[in-house]
Amino acid sequence: MSLDLFFQYLFAGITYGAIYAVVAIGFNIIYNATGIINFAQGEFVMLGGMISISLLPFMPMPLAITAAVAITMAIGALIEILFIRWLESPSVLRMVIITIGISILLRESALHVWGESIRSLPYFYGNEITTFSLGSVHLSPQVLWVIAACSVMVGGLNLFFKSTPIGREMRACAANRTAAILCGINTRNMVTLSFMLSAGIGALAGCVMSPITYTQYDSGTSLAIKGFTVAILGGLGNSMAAVAAGILLGILEAFSVSVVPLAFQDAISITILLIILFVRPHGLFGSSEAARLKDF
Amino acid sequence: MKKRKPLALAALCLLVVCIHLVTILTGSQFYLTQLTMAAYYGLVIIGLGTLMGYAGQISLGHAGFFAIGGYLSASLTTRNLASLQGTWPVKGLDSLHMLKIAQDLSGEQLITVAPWAACCCAVAAAALIALVIGIPVLKLKGHYLAMATLGFGTIIYRILLASPYFGEADGISEVPGFTLLPAMGTFHPIMVSGAANLRVANYYLAWGVLILGMGLLLNLIGSRVGRALRSLHSSEEAAEAAGIDTSRFKLHVFVLSAVYAAIGGVLLTHFNGGIGPSEASVMKSVRYVALVAVGGMTNLWGTLIMGVGLTFLSLRGVFGTFDDAVFGMILIFVMLFAPDGILSLRLQQLRKAIFSGGRP
Numbered sequence: 117m118s119l120d121l122f123f124q125y126l127f128a129g130i131t132y133g134a135i136y137a138v139v140a141i142g143f144n145i146i147y148n149a150t151g152i153i154n155f156a157q158g159e160f161v162m163l164g165g166m167i168s169i170s171l172l173p174f175m176p177m178p179l180a181i182t183a184a185v186a187i188t189m190a191i192g193a194l195i196e197i198l199f200i201r202w203l204e205s206p207s208v209l210r211m212v213i214i215t216i217g218i219s220i221l222l223r224e225s226a227l228h229v230w231g232e233s234i235r236s237l238p239y240f241y242g243n244e245i246t247t248f249s250l251g252s253v254h255l256s257p258q259v260l261w262v263i264a265a266c267s268v269m270v271g272g273l274n275l276f277f278k279s280t281p282i283g284r285e286m287r288a289c290a291a292n293r294t295a296a297i298l299c300g301i302n303t304r305n306m307v308t309l310s311f312m313l314s315a316g317i318g319a320l321a322g323c324v325m326s327p328i329t330y331t332q333y334d335s336g337t338s339l340a341i342k343g344f345t346v347a348i349l350g351g352l353g354n355s356m357a358a359v360a361a362g363i364l365l366g367i368l369e370a371f372s373v374s375v376v377p378l379a380f381q382d383a384i385s386i387t388i389l390l391i392i393l394f395v396r397p398h399g400l401f402g403s404s405e406a407a408r409l410k411d412f
Numbered sequence: 413m414k415k416r417k418p419l420a421l422a423a424l425c426l427l428v429v430c431i432h433l434v435t436i437l438t439g440s441q442f443y444l445t446q447l448t449m450a451a452y453y454g455l456v457i458i459g460l461g462t463l464m465g466y467a468g469q470i471s472l473g474h475a476g477f478f479a480i481g482g483y484l485s486a487s488l489t490t491r492n493l494a495s496l497q498g499t500w501p502v503k504g505l506d507s508l509h510m511l512k513i514a515q516d517l518s519g520e521q522l523i524t525v526a527p528w529a530a531c532c533c534a535v536a537a538a539a540l541i542a543l544v545i546g547i548p549v550l551k552l553k554g555h556y557l558a559m560a561t562l563g564f565g566t567i568i569y570r571i572l573l574a575s576p577y578f579g580e581a582d583g584i585s586e587v588p589g590f591t592l593l594p595a596m597g598t599f600h601p602i603m604v605s606g607a608a609n610l611r612v613a614n615y616y617l618a619w620g621v622l623i624l625g626m627g628l629l630l631n632l633i634g635s636r637v638g639r640a641l642r643s644l645h646s647s648e649e650a651a652e653a654a655g656i657d658t659s660r661f662k663l664h665v666f667v668l669s670a671v672y673a674a675i676g677g678v679l680l681t682h683f684n685g686g687i688g689p690s691e692a693s694v695m696k697s698v699r700y701v702a703l704v705a706v707g708g709m710t711n712l713w714g715t716l717i718m719g720v721g722l723t724f725l726s727l728r729g730v731f732g733t734f735d736d737a738v739f740g741m742i743l744i745f746v747m748l749f750a751p752d753g754i755l756s757l758r759l760q761q762l763r764k765a766i767f768s769g770g771r772p
Contacts, residue, residue, distance in 0.1 A: 380574055
C-alpha cells in the first residue's frame with residue numbers, strides 16, 4: 117500500500133469514526149441517565165438527515181438543519197414521555213423490546229413518509245467533485261465539516277456536563293438516582309432531557325454526514341449496531357473513550373476494505389463487537405472492577 | 413397441568429381437522445397454503461418461546477438459525493456437485509447413498525445432495541453453530557445478550573447477501589420437494605412441496621410436525637429440566653445455589669430452540685421451493701420475539717396461538733404495507749400494557765373482579 121493510499125484510508129476512517137463516536141455518545145447519554153440501551157438511536161440519525169432534506173426547499177440550509185435538529189429533539193422527548201416516563205422500574209428485557217419496537221415504528225413511518233428512495237443533502241461547500249489537497253491526499257471539504265461538527269458536539273457536551281447547572285444535575289442523576297432525588301433534582305425531567313440531547317446530537321450527525329453517506333429510511337440500523345460497538349469498545353457510559361473507540365473502529369473498517377470485499381464490511385464491525393463482548397465486556401478503556409458492578 | 417396436556421394436544425389436532433373441514437365446506441382451501449407456512453413459522457416461535465420464557469434469554473438472531481437451516485438445505489439440494497466429482501467429500505456422500513444424480517435440461521449430469529441428507533446436514537450445522545455461539549453469548553445478560561444475538565443474526569444476513577453460492581440478493585429458487593414416503597400403489601408420494609395436489613397432505617404434515625414439536629416442548633417444561641429452567645428465569649443465583657448447572661441448561665435450550673428454527677427453515681424452504689435473504693433479516697428475528705412476547709413469555713400455548721394466528725394474517729397480507737409497523741406496534745403495546753402476553757389480560761381482569769380491592 118502506497119503512503120498516499122494509506123492516508124486516504126486513514127481520513128475516510130476518521131470521518132466515519134467521528135460519526136460512530138457521536139452515535140455512541142448518544143447511547144451513553146441515555147444509558148447514563150436511565151440504564152437503558154436505546155435501540156432506536158440510529159433512527160434519530162436517519163430522522164435528522166431526512167427532515168433536513170425535506171425542509172431544504174423552504175429555507176436556507178443552516179436553518180433547515182437547525183429545524184431538523186429541533187424537530188428530532190421534540191420527537192425524542194415525545195418518545196420518552198409516551199413510552200418510558202411512566203414505567204415503574206421495568207425489567208431490562210422489557211425495555212430492550214420497547215426500544216426495538218420504537219425503532220421499528222420510526223423506521224416504518226419514515227418509509228411511509230419518504231419512501232424507499234435514497235436522498236442526501238447537497239454538499240455544504242462546493243459539490244461532489246470539489247476536493248482540496250492535504251499534501252498528496254485529496255479530500256472532500258465535507259470531511260472537514262463532519263470532523264468539525266463532531267468535535268464541536270463532543271466539546272460542547274463536555275462543557276455542558278461539566279459546567280452548567282443542568283449538566284451537573286444530569287450527572288448527579290446518572291451517578292446515583294436516589295441521592296439526586298433527595299437533593300431535589302427532578303430525575304424524570306433529566307431522563308426526558310437525556311433523550312432530547314441524544315436525539316439532537318444524532319440528528320446533527322445525520323445532517324452533516326448525509327452528503328457523503330446518503331440517507332435512506334433504513335440507514336439507522338447498521339449505524340446503531342456500529343454505534344453500540346463503539347460504546348462497548350470504549351466502555352459503556354464513558355463518552356470520551358467512545359471518541360477514541362469510534363475513530364479506532366472507523367479506521368479498522370476503512371482498512372478492512374483493502375483486505376476483504378466491501379460486502380463484508382458490516383460483518384467486520386459486528387465481529388469486533390462480538391469479540392469485545394466475549395473478551396472485554398467492560399471495554400478497552402474501562403476498568404474491570406467498575407464493570408463488575410454493572411449487569412452484563 | 414399434567415393431565416390436561418394430552419387433552420390440549422388432542423384438542424389442537426381436532427381443531428386442525430375442523431379447519432380443514434371448514435375450508436372444504438366454504439370452498440376456501442387456498443387458506444391451507446398459508447396455514448401450512450404459518451405452522452412452520454410456529455415451530456420457530458415455540459422454540460424461541462421456550463428459550464425466552466423458560467430460560468429467560470432473549471435472542472434477536474433466530475432468523476439466522478432459520479436461514480442457516482433453509483439456505484443450507486436449499487443450496488445442497490440445488491447446487492451441482494458434478495465439478496467436484498472424484499473429490500473425497502462427494503465420494504463419501506456417494507458411498508452413504510446421500511447423492512441424487514439426475515440430468516439437467518441440457519442433458520448434463522446434475523449431482524446434488526439428497527433432500528433428507530441435506531436436511532440432516534442443515535439441522536446439524538445449525539445445532540453446531542448454536543453450540544459454538546451459545547457458549548460465549550449466553551454468559552452475557554440483558555442489553556449485551558440482545559446486541560450479541562442481533563450481531564450474530566446480522567452477520568448471517570450479510571454473509572448470505574454477499575456469497576454467490578447462496579444466490580446473493582436473489583436467494584435460492586427451484587428447490588426440489590422433500591420426499592418423505594415414496595409413491596405406494598395408488599397413493600401419492602408424501603413430500604414437502606408446494607404442488608397444488610399435495611396441499612392437504614402438506615397441511616397435515618406441517619401441523620403434525622408442529623404438534624409433535626409442541627408435545628416435546630411441553631414434556632420438557634413439565635419435567636425436572638423444566639422446573640430447573642423456571643427457577644433459572646426467576647433468579648439465576650438462587651438456581652445455582654440449589655445446585656442447578658445454569659449455564660449448561662441455558663446452552664441446551666438455546667441449541668434446542670436453534671434446532672427448532674432450523675427444522676422450520678428447512679421444511680418451509682422445501683415447501684416454498686425457495687428462500688431469500690429477507691428470511692435472515694433482523695426484522696424477522698424481531699418479529700419472532702414480538703410474537704413470543706404477544707403470546708406471553710411463560711405461556712407456550714399462548715405463544716403458539718398468537719404466533720400462528722398473527723403469522724397467518726401477515727402471510728394473507730391483511731396488514732398490507734404496514735406489516736412491519738403492525739409488529740412494531742404490537743411489540744410496544746404488549747410490553748407497555750401486558751408484559752405477560754395478551755392472553756393473560758382477561759385472566760387478570762377476572763381475578764381483579766373476583767378479589768376486588770386486592771392488588772394484583
